[in-house]
Amino acid sequence: MDRVRELLEAERRQALRRLAGLTGDFDEVVAASRDANVDDEHDPEGATIAFERSQVSALVLQVQGHLAEVEAARERLAAGTYGICERCGQPIAKARLEARPVARTCIECVSSR
Structure with missing residues (x-):
C-alpha cells in the first residue's frame, strides 16, 4: 500500500x-x-x-x-x-491501478458500459 x-x-x-x-x-x-x-x-x-x-x-x-x-x-x-470495483465488488487489476491509480471500476465494468 x-x-x-x-x-x-x-x-x-x-x-x-x-x-x-x-x-x-x-x-x-x-x-x-x-x-x-x-x-x-x-x-x-x-x-x-x-x-x-x-x-x-x-x-x-x-x-x-x-x-x-x-x-x-x-x-x-x-x-x-x-482497489475494489465500485460496480461489481471484485478486485481491480493491479496493472489498471498502476496505469490509473484513481480507478474506481475494473476493466470488465468499464467495458460493459
Whole structure:
C-alpha cells in the first residue's frame, strides 16, 4: 500500500502544479483583456481573449476534477476499499491501478458500459 500512497501523492502533486500553472495562465489572460482593445471579437490575428479565457477555465475544471478523484482514491485507501470495483465488488487489476491509480471500476465494468 506504500506504493499506492506514493502514486496517489505524485498524482496529487502533479495536479496541484498544473492547477497553479493554469491559474497563472488564467490571470494573465484576464490581465491581457484589461489592456486589450475592447473589440477583441473582431481581431484578425486569431483566437479571442474570451475564447482563451474559456479554454483555460475548462482546463482548470478538468484538473480540479482529477484532484477530486485523487482525494477520493486516498479516502478509499484509508477506508480499506481501494482497489475494489465500485460496480461489481471484485478486485481491480493491479496493472489498471498502476496505469490509473484513481480507478474506481475494473476493466470488465468499464467495458460493459
